[in-house]
Amino acid sequence: xxxxGKPAAAPIHDDFDPHVEETFDSPHAxxxxxxxxxxxxxxxxxxxxxxxxxxxxIVAAVTDNQRFxxxxxNVIPNxxxxxxxxxLGKDPPEHTPFRRALDKTLxxxxxxxxxxxxxxxxxxxxxRMVTAGSGDISSDFATIYPAWTQVEWLNLDPEHAPLLAExxxxxxxxxxSEDMAAVAQTSGRLYDVATAVVRDRQSNPRPPETDPASAxxxxxxxxxxxxxxxVIETIRQVLVxxxxxxxxxxxxxxxxxxxxxxxxxxxxxxxxxIPSAVEEFLRLYSPYRGFARTATQAVxxxxxxxxxxxxxxxxxxxxxxxxRVFDDPDTFRFDRPNIRQHLAFGRGAHQCAGAGLVRxxxxxxxxxxxxxxxxxxxxxxxxxxxxxxxxPTSTPVRFEAAGP
Numbered sequence: 001x002x003x004x005g006k007p008a009a010a011p012i013h014d015d016f017d018p019h020v021e022e023t024f025d026s027p028h029a030x031x032x033x034x035x036x037x038x039x040x041x042x043x044x045x046x047x048x049x050x051x052x053x054x055x056x057x058i059v060a061a062v063t064d065n066q067r068f069x070x071x072x073x074n075v076i077p078n079x080x081x082x083x084x085x086x087x088l089g090k091d092p093p094e095h096t097p098f099r100r101a102l103d104k105t106l107x108x109x110x111x112x113x114x115x116x117x118x119x120x121x122x123x124x125x126x127x128r129m130v131t132a133g134s135g136d137i138s139s140d141f142a143t144i145y146p147a148w149t150q151v152e153w154l155n156l157d158p159e160h161a162p163l164l165a166e167x168x169x170x171x172x173x174x175x176x177s178e179d180m181a182a183v184a185q186t187s188g189r190l191y192d193v194a195t196a197v198v199r200d201r202q203s204n205p206r207p208p209e210t211d212p213a214s215a216x217x218x219x220x221x222x223x224x225x226x227x228x229x230x231v232i233e234t235i236r237q238v239l240v241x242x243x244x245x246x247x248x249x250x251x252x253x254x255x256x257x258x259x260x261x262x263x264x265x266x267x268x269x270x271x272x273x274i275p276s277a278v279e280e281f282l283r284l285y286s287p288y289r290g291f292a293r294t295a296t297q298a299v300x301x302x303x304x305x306x307x308x309x310x311x312x313x314x315x316x317x318x319x320x321x322x323x324r325v326f327d328d329p330d331t332f333r334f335d336r337p338n339i340r341q342h343l344a345f346g347r348g349a350h351q352c353a354g355a356g357l358v359r360x361x362x363x364x365x366x367x368x369x370x371x372x373x374x375x376x377x378x379x380x381x382x383x384x385x386x387x388x389x390x391x392p393t394s395t396p397v398r399f400e401a402a403g404p
Contacts, residue, residue: 071094
């Protein structure tokens with residue numbers, strides 16, 4: 001990855017089409033092709049953008065905060081409605097106070113303390129579905145369970161859980177159809193939740209170690225406290241990320257388990273192996289293809305010149321299956337020696353602050369699901385999401401309940 005003084009212009013021909021209809025497996029085949037033949041790939045869709053598909057190139061770019069910034073555009077398609085929402089919408093050092101405040105509320109002790117409540121929620125929702133004999137993991141369980149997770153972490157009133165689940169479902173539909181009016185409407189409902197909790201914490205602050213809104217309000221920047229409107233926008237953004245990632249991730253995990261009943265049974269009889277399985281599932285089925293950056297100067301990568309000001313997507317899902325890093329990358333393997341190199345949570349300054357919470361969510365999900373079932377099968381056609389997410393948005397499953 002080198003600087004260049006070459007004149008830069010958008011390529012004439014597209015290297016890939018992000019609008020092509022996908023199946024569960026087809027994106028990974030396409031990314032394999034791109035890694036081999038066009039690792040720095042161009043598409044004229046969404047106003048034109050680049051995609052980096054090899055692990056080393058992605059890591060180099062996302063850890064270079066000078067040449068690749070998030071403050072101009074951080075997701076493609078860009079449907080941010082013109083807002084620079086922190087923390088993703090800010091670059092270091094401006095980004096640092098937001099991350100510092102959130103990190104306080106996601107330390108190991110806080111995550112351990114959340115486990116009993118999250119397990120109760122997962123157990124209740126799975127009992128309902130397994131007892132019924134069928135249900136949609138993505139559009140039902142993986143919307144309501146993460147909503148309860150957000151309620152517990154953000155210390156929201158329990159009545160917010162069904163509201164957040166419904167908003168997440170509608171937001172996903174609006175995003176997939178690129179319906180800007182619907183995106184704005186559902187985003188507004190999340191702003192209402194964020195505004196209410198921040199206004200309450202202004203009057204009734206809670207311990208910053210256990211309350212994200214209070215931690216953000218108490219945080220200091222070189223210019224004083226974080227402005228209240230930025231605190232509201234941060235809470236709204238963590239709600240979106242926490243609600244949108246689980247449906248494709250949990251759905252993809254279920255598809256994998258259904259395809260591999262031997263793995264199902266192994267994990268049922270060896271639940272101590274579930275944490276290792278979680279890490280490999282995160283590598284294989286990262287629910288975000290990748291967030292975007294903007295090049296601040298012309299950069300040459302693999303004989304392609306990415307022009308100054310060009311949007312660049314970091315395709316984490318491709319990097320996670322890069323043959324140069326992961327041996328036999330499309331195969332599930334326990335205890336890969338380099339598993340921590342996966343990019344499911346990104347890398348660098350904007351690496352996911354909630355990684356520990358996500359690992360807890362997925363582990364509880366697998367433990368409770370496998371304990372309640374002795375078999376599963378697909379109950380209908382999968383519906384797939386679209387850029388920037390990756391995976392199913394509808395995963396109908398038939399459950400064979402475990403015996404007494």
